[in-house]
Amino acid sequence: MNFRKKISALKVPHHKNTAGMHSVRISPPKEVLLPMSMHSGGPAVPVVEVGDHVRIGQLIAREDGKISSPVHATISGTVKAIESFTPNGGRPGLAIRIESDGKMEKDPNIVPPQVHDLDSFLAAVQESGIVGLGGAAFPLWAKLDAVRRNPIKTVLVNGAECEPYITSDNRTMVENSDYIVKGVGLLREYLKAEEFIIGIEENKPDAIEEMRRVFAGDSTVNVMPLKSIYPQGAKQVLLYNATGKVVAEGQRLAELNVIIINITSLAKMAQYIEDGMPLVEKCITVDGSAIKEPKNLIVPVGTPIRYLVEQAGGLKSEPGKVIYGGPMMGKTARSMDEPVIKATNAIIVMDQKDAQKAEPSPCIHCGRCVATCPLSLNPTAFAKAMELEDEDKRAAILNKEKVQLCMECGCCSYVCPAHRPLAENNSAARSFIRKYNKAAAEKAAEKKEGEK
Ligand code: SF4
Ligand code: SF4
Incomplete structure (x- = not known):
């Protein structure tokens, strides 16, 4: 890896407004939506049916494949639907919707696991x-x-x-x-x-x-x-x-x-x-310029963002952007009705002024993006490659420039004086090269099989 020995440090405003605030457990939401893909790897497979009564910690979806993870009920209530759901930036799949019975009963079968080796x-x-x-x-x-x-x-x-x-x-x-x-x-x-x-x-x-x-x-x-x-x-x-x-x-x-x-x-x-209680709840920071009372909230996984925002005093201004995670690496939520998932550690709601993006202007070749990248990558090369119509040529450049190493930290975008959308482009380039290389590997394997 072309990791620089002396890392260029980026000073970003901390805004750690809730650092001194004790986390507070919220009253349970009316329902939760639990996607089957809240983890890297294969989606979990539902083991409950619509109409089933479930309690907190009960297994509702079994892991599937070599790398996968099970999903458990995070509130007690009734399985209302097993519906289509596409995670933000992920592949279409399923999600289990549970309607609360208001009791928050734990699964009585939960006991500490027997661990000895x-x-x-x-x-x-x-x-x-x-x-x-x-x-x-x-x-x-x-x-x-x-x-x-x-x-x-x-x-x-x-x-x-x-x-x-x-x-x-x-x-x-x-x-x-x-x-x-x-x-x-x-x-x-x-x-x-x-x-x-x-x-x-x-x-x-x-x-x-x-x-x-x-x-x-x-x-x-x-x-x-x-x-x-x-x-x-x-x-x-x-x-x-x-x-x-x-x-x-x-x-x-x-x-x-x-x-x-x-x-x-x-x-x-x-x-x-x-x-023995599985991962059913998380401490989540709810903050941002549109949030009335920033807080750390302990919430059931699957709680809708809208409910979390209400628990943080609601909005003090019209929201411009809702982010899963932090403003540097977080993903924009498509709607306030989306659920928080296992890895959500924050919901940041920006007001319209903070969410406004500066208009991009042409690259001035200042080299700041390359100089700031902790991995010495070249996001301008990724951007140029993504403009190519020819997918083979595009892939050749992206592979040569090692786009797959990009950790989508957003440092390059942050320092760009021309406000180029480098982070978004890096993300698109990584997604393209993943699919391209996978397809190329499958094709090569098929060819090898055919030659036998
Ligand atoms: S987003 Fe990727 S290219 Fe940009 S600074 Fe981070 S690692 Fe480097
Ligand atoms: S920081 Fe922006 S303007 Fe400077 S070289 Fe990179 S993309 Fe171009």
Whole structure:
């Protein structure tokens, strides 16, 4: 990888308005919508039918395929519909709609899992439905499963939370530090990890203090304050800043005997091993210039955005943009009726003024986008390639320029004086090259088969 040794730091406004606010559990919504694709990999398959009564934590969809994750009921009530649903930027699939009975009854069959060795530990993590809660949504069990192929010496716990506004990981560190301690203990016991680094940006002094308090005397845990720069929490950036290591192109992180795990994922995992309740609720930051009372809310997965906004005092001005996650990497919601999903850590509602985009003007070839990219990529080359009609030529350039390495951090767009829509273009280019390379690989495999 052409990862620069000296990372260009981007100072973005923090807007961590809710950092000091204790998270509040909301009263349950009238209904939730649970998509079957809230994770990377194959969609889950419903195991309930319309009309079934379900309770919190009950399995409603089973994982399917090698990389997948189960889905559990997040409120008690009746399965009202199993309907078509296309996740934002994802493939069309199904979602289960549950109408609340207002009781919020837990499934009485929920008991802590029996865990006594690596196999039973990984099986339990798979049953928990926990996915990467920092945004990637990769099933957690599959990430931990890497230990079967490479010994894991170092666990890098990601508490950086570098995106503006979002403070839900910060609150996890302050409010649920006991689960973080238990999570570290579980990874030490079952993964045989020797060293833990908890990377936290310096703008979270309360979280740093709490982590230092709970891990005082544990020489295997290093609570490491990191500069408040963007994108400090991105895998490659965090790895380099916390350990000095670099993942070579095509290399897996585990080959360096390291895994990176989001701090809330770690806490949720420990909670599941303790009480057996799968991932059914999340702490979500609700903020942005159009929100009346920014808050950290604990909400059932599948709650409609509209209901969350109401719980944060409603809107104080006409919304211009609703974002899942932070303003740098988040995805725009298509409607306030869309649900929050497992990996949602924030809902940011911008007013019309903040949402306004400056008109793009022609590129002035200043090179700032390339100079700022933490991976030394060339977004102007991606943009030029995407203008080509000839898909083969386009793909050749995008592959040569390694567009698949782009982590869509948005730094290039942020610094562009011509306001070029680089991030959107990068995203489109990545999506194109994924499909193109997949089709090319299938074609090559067919040809090889035919030659046999
Ligand atoms: S979005 Fe991609 S190209 Fe732009 S700065 Fe981030 S990694 Fe580099
Ligand atoms: S930062 Fe913008 S104007 Fe400068 S080279 Fe990149 S795309 Fe062109």
